[in-house]
Amino acid sequence: MEFIDIDPGQGIATQQSNKNYQTGQIVQANATGFGAASDDFMERGIDLNEQLISNKPATFFFRVNSDAMLGAGIHIGDTLIVDRSIPPASGKVVVAILNGEFLVRRLQLQSHSVTLIPENKKYGNIQVAQLEDYRTWGIVTFVIHAL
Amino acid sequence: MQAIVDCNSFYCSCERLFQPKLQNAPVVVLSNNDGCIVSRSDEAKALGINMAIPFFQAKDLIEQNKIFAFSSNYHLYGDLSWRVMETMRQLLPPGCVEVYSVDEAFLDLNHIPNEQLHTYCIELKNKIETWTGISVSIGVGPNKVLSKVANRLAKKNKIKTNCIVVLDDAKKIQAALQQTPIEDVWGIGFSYSEKLKTYGIQTAYALSIKDMSWGKRFLGGVVGIKLIRGLKGLQSHGMQAPRTEKKMIATTRMFGRDVTKWQEIEEALATYATRATEKLRRQHSAARGVSVFLVRKGPANPDASYFTHGKQLSGYTLLDNPSNLTPDIIKAVVEIGKYLFEEGSVYKKAGVILSEFVPDNAMQTNLFVAPADEKRKKLMNVIDNMNAAYRDDILKFGTSGTHKNWKMRSERRSKRYTTRWSELCVVR
Numbered sequence: 001m002e003f004i005d006i007d008p009g010q011g012i013a014t015q016q017s018n019k020n021y022q023t024g025q026i027v028q029a030n031a032t033g034f035g036a037a038s039d040d041f042m043e044r045g046i047d048l049n050e051q052l053i054s055n056k057p058a059t060f061f062f063r064v065n066s067d068a069m070l071g072a073g074i075h076i077g078d079t080l081i082v083d084r085s086i087p088p089a090s091g092k093v094v095v096a097i098l099n100g101e102f103l104v105r106r107l108q109l110q111s112h113s114v115t116l117i118p119e120n121k122k123y124g125n126i127q128v129a130q131l132e133d134y135r136t137w138g139i140v141t142f143v144i145h146a147l
Numbered sequence: 148m149q150a151i152v153d154c155n156s157f158y159c160s161c162e163r164l165f166q167p168k169l170q171n172a173p174v175v176v177l178s179n180n181d182g183c184i185v186s187r188s189d190e191a192k193a194l195g196i197n198m199a200i201p202f203f204q205a206k207d208l209i210e211q212n213k214i215f216a217f218s219s220n221y222h223l224y225g226d227l228s229w230r231v232m233e234t235m236r237q238l239l240p241p242g243c244v245e246v247y248s249v250d251e252a253f254l255d256l257n258h259i260p261n262e263q264l265h266t267y268c269i270e271l272k273n274k275i276e277t278w279t280g281i282s283v284s285i286g287v288g289p290n291k292v293l294s295k296v297a298n299r300l301a302k303k304n305k306i307k308t309n310c311i312v313v314l315d316d317a318k319k320i321q322a323a324l325q326q327t328p329i330e331d332v333w334g335i336g337f338s339y340s341e342k343l344k345t346y347g348i349q350t351a352y353a354l355s356i357k358d359m360s361w362g363k364r365f366l367g368g369v370v371g372i373k374l375i376r377g378l379k380g381l382q383s384h385g386m387q388a389p390r391t392e393k394k395m396i397a398t399t400r401m402f403g404r405d406v407t408k409w410q411e412i413e414e415a416l417a418t419y420a421t422r423a424t425e426k427l428r429r430q431h432s433a434a435r436g437v438s439v440f441l442v443r444k445g446p447a448n449p450d451a452s453y454f455t456h457g458k459q460l461s462g463y464t465l466l467d468n469p470s471n472l473t474p475d476i477i478k479a480v481v482e483i484g485k486y487l488f489e490e491g492s493v494y495k496k497a498g499v500i501l502s503e504f505v506p507d508n509a510m511q512t513n514l515f516v517a518p519a520d521e522k523r524k525k526l527m528n529v530i531d532n533m534n535a536a537y538r539d540d541i542l543k544f545g546t547s548g549t550h551k552n553w554k555m556r557s558e559r560r561s562k563r564y565t566t567r568w569s570e571l572c573v574v575r
Contacts, residue, residue: 057233058230062574084278085277085278102572
């Protein structure tokens, strides 16, 4: 029953029945003290969704399991925020499907070619061949990295 | 004009979104407890997999053809369904989207000029697919009945129509109706279609040229008139107000295996009662009627052992005061269950049904409700909020147990990619 004690309404009710004079004091304090003044400035707390998600029905999360994009600040274990409603363009970091595998890379689009570029010297560029099964799945908009 | 947007092989499409290997492969999704096939990809249809057949009957065909079979992943489907509906709500004016089922919605397109309807539908379809990864078919007609006719044709000729059919003039409507067998008309069940065929009516067109008085006489009065009017393109159903409150809430499941012990039945019933009561609180109702049923395992029969249900036992009680507090409902449910349960029997299924609803606020003003209830109501609120925030019911009542051996079978379920941090899709 610990939750009930957290409820401020409940607390006041208990005091009311036990020590009536205290209730009066509390109400007065509320009406004149700092508490009441700051109430005028009450607003909703900061919501990370507002900052990180611009189109909710099109936004998905992925888990990184590769160091191929280390240079872009994407580490193993990080969470990627991916927006499918942003059109693919050269220079964007994308989640793509190549031959049945999900990859995160920087996209380079030229008139007739698609290249996936890593940001780690251990890996090479991937030139997507004409007949390969390739799809850009979505655009990476943010990476969540624990320090 | 009205449209119906229908997701193509919805559950299979959801599975494909995070599993590229399924892209052009045959896929099926099974119902609760892996019982029946409830969704098939086009490739699976082409291999001769029929809708709603029991999984065990199709097992050989599935293995021979290397068809991917999945248990229902309702967390994933529910989330993607919301995304599809939300996309449409964002793209259309307020009140123009009426969600009809998990994968279908009616749209009011009266704000789009007729000559632009086709282009509009292409844009809408592309946007839904880009944003959510789910492909849809769109049928458009002067009313809901005809939009359904259009949608069926769009799905039947995907390549030719690009999944969009707009019936915007009398000639197109007539041609569409001629291609629609009577049993495929929205709202005509099996028995009506059989009856209509005895009058020589084989197609939707044949019914549409009957007059209203014929419909009134031979097709169930007002319903018949409405249907014929619809097929003639006359009457529009209009948009329905969004989901009304339910008059009854049922939670029922097959057990994953044979259950014989009272303790397990009790745990199951308490869990169902908890679920049903949560739904009850969400719609701000309180229930007076509580019923419970138990289904025994049927007699062993080698040909159809999966589908013979045994004897069904049920009991019903009326609470003194309507309630939406979990402990009240659990208490009633367990009492009925105890009465129905027989030692030595094998049980396959159980369920809890709540009925006789009153509004929650009417209950609060009841003079006879003990004030202590206010405290308990607050507690329920805390539990509901915590469970919503942390998932997996971290706060439970003692009777619900913690083992859940009887829990639903879902051996082939994919990950809950969009609702669980621990099950996100991995990218390399």
